[in-house]
Every structure is written in structure tokens, then in C-alpha cells.
């Protein structure tokens with residue numbers, strides 16, 4: 001059995017830097033927990049950049065568009081990131097619907113999810129309804145205006161929705177009962193690391209739509225390899241010299257392993273050390289936190 005190796009010394013960090021040119025970062029649980037930036041993240045990213053490393057950000061959190069992630073990076077003082085370095089699951093899902101499924105732009109998308117999904121669809125010229133519409137915050141009743149279904153809806157996209165309620169789930173089901181309506185999910189993470197808490201993730205919400213409709217969605221976030229194809233179309237990385245840094249085994253680490261990348265798990269999000277030490281081969285490396293790559297240099 002090949003146990004994951006814990007990064008605890010400067011020599012190990014140096015060896016990691018020799019081995020990899022491209023660092024792909026998960027965001028929730030690696031860089032930040034909501035609005036709380038994790039220790040020495042800004043310094044670590046600057047340090048890696050100073051060593052000539054390419055930094056790419058790959059998040060399953062669909063509540064923000066790439067444009068809004070850019071603003072979040074700026075707010076935290078992370079410099080030198082461009083939109084093309086950010087791959088969010090809202091973006092990946094919108095692009096897949098548009099480019100792979102060739103979605104008819106005269107049709108609309110019903111959203112069970114946050115603003116990120118609406119924004120990425122808008123950027124591609126696709127209309128969307130539902131989602132963050134405040135009318136959906138009202139309790140469900142037979143008078144709901146949404147029960148008069150929009151015949152132009154051709155797809156449902158489901159993702160993380162922190163305003164989830166019976167109204168949203170009920171209307172989503174009405175659209176999914178039509179087998180001609182495409183069903184997509186941004187990601188299937190069961191949980192979501194918040195500051196000091198583990199909360200229900202997008203997968204736990206989407207599961208309700210799956211169960212009630214009896215349908216399975218096309219999923220676009222990690223560990224789906226379509227996301228890696230999208231990254232490759234933009235950056236053409238040498239995957240053997242690339243490493244995926246994440247906090248979750250069944251999304252981030254699987255994504256890295258399936259894609260032929262190295263894998264580094266940090267313990268600031270979902271997984272515990274005991275859990276990591278049960279793994280054989282993946283992750284290849286683990287650390288208490290991302291900031292250790294910087295702190296161990298001192």
C-alpha cells in the first residue's frame with residue numbers, strides 16, 4: 001500500500017516545486033472558507049508565481065461566475081489572475097450546454113441554483129429564469145405564477161442554492177417531468193466546508209430533484225473529465241507536470257488522478273487526516289494547509 005506523503009519540510013516543498021510546473025487549485029476549503037481567507041494563501045500563491053508556476057483555479061462552487069471570482073480574488077489581494085485562469089462549475093455547465101449540447105438559443109434555462117449560473121448563461125447569450133427570482137422566496141401555493149410553465153424552457157440546470165425551498169423544488173420538478181427538457185447539474189458535492197461548519201453541498205440539494213423526478217442529470221464539475229478538456233482547450237498543460245490541490249477525495253483528488261495529474265490534499269476543508277491515511281496512492285501528497293508551502297520556506 002502506498003501511503004500519502006505528508007509535506008512537513010522545506011526539502012519536500014522544494015521537491016514538489018521541481019516536479020510540477022502547473023498548480024490547479026480547488027477554492028472552497030483550500031483558499032478560503034466563504035469570506036474567510038485561509039492562512040498565508042496570498043503569500044503562497046505569490047511565492048508559486050515568483051517560481052514561474054502557472055496557477056489555475058478549478059471550483060465546483062457554482063454560486064459565482066468567473067467575473068465574480070475575479071472580484072473575490074482582487075478583494076483578497078491576490079494579484080495577476082485573469083478570467084481565463086478560473087474554471088467554475090457554473091461556467092463549465094453553461095459552456096457544455098451551449099457548445100456540446102448545441103442548446104437552441106431561442107429556448108430558456110430554468111435554474112435551481114445561484115447567481116453564478118444565471119450570469120454565465122447570460123454571457124453566452126442564453127436566457128434563464130427561476131433561480132434567484134425573489135418571487136420564489138414566497139411559500140409555495142397553487143397560486144404560484146411559476147405553475148404556468150414557460151413553454152420555452154428547454155433545460156434545467158441545478159447547482160448550489162442557499163435559498164432552496166419547497167417552491168423552487170416544486171417548480172423544478174414540473175419542468176423535469178417533461179423528458180424533452182435537458183437536466184444538468186453543476187456538481188454533486190454532498191457537503192460544503194464553511195467557516196467552522198460543514199454544510200449541505202450542491203449534491204444534497206440536487207439529490208431531491210433526482211429523487212422526485214426519477215431522472216439523472218449530466219454533471220459538469222469535478223471529477224468530470226469534460227472540465228479538464230475545457231482547461232486543456234484554453235491552456236494546453238503538460239499534465240504530468242501538473243498537480244491538483246484540493247480538500248475533497250471524491251471530487252478534487254479523483255479529478256487529479258483520472259486526469260493523470262499529481263495530487264495534493266489539504267486538511268482545511270472536508271477530509272480528516274485519518275481519512276487520508278486510509279487511501280492507497282491518491283492523494284500522492286497531503287499537508288495541514290496550503291499556506292505550509294510558503295511557511296516551510298522560512
Ligand SMILES: O=C(O)[C@H](O)[C@H](O)COP(=O)(O)O
Nearest residue numbers: 027028059060061189201202
Ligand atoms: O456544494 C458545493 O457546491 C460544493 O461543496 C462547493 O461549493 C465546492 O467548491 P470547491 O471546493 O470545488 O471550490
Ligand SMILES: [Mg+2]
Nearest residue numbers: 026028029247
Ligand atoms: Mg473544496
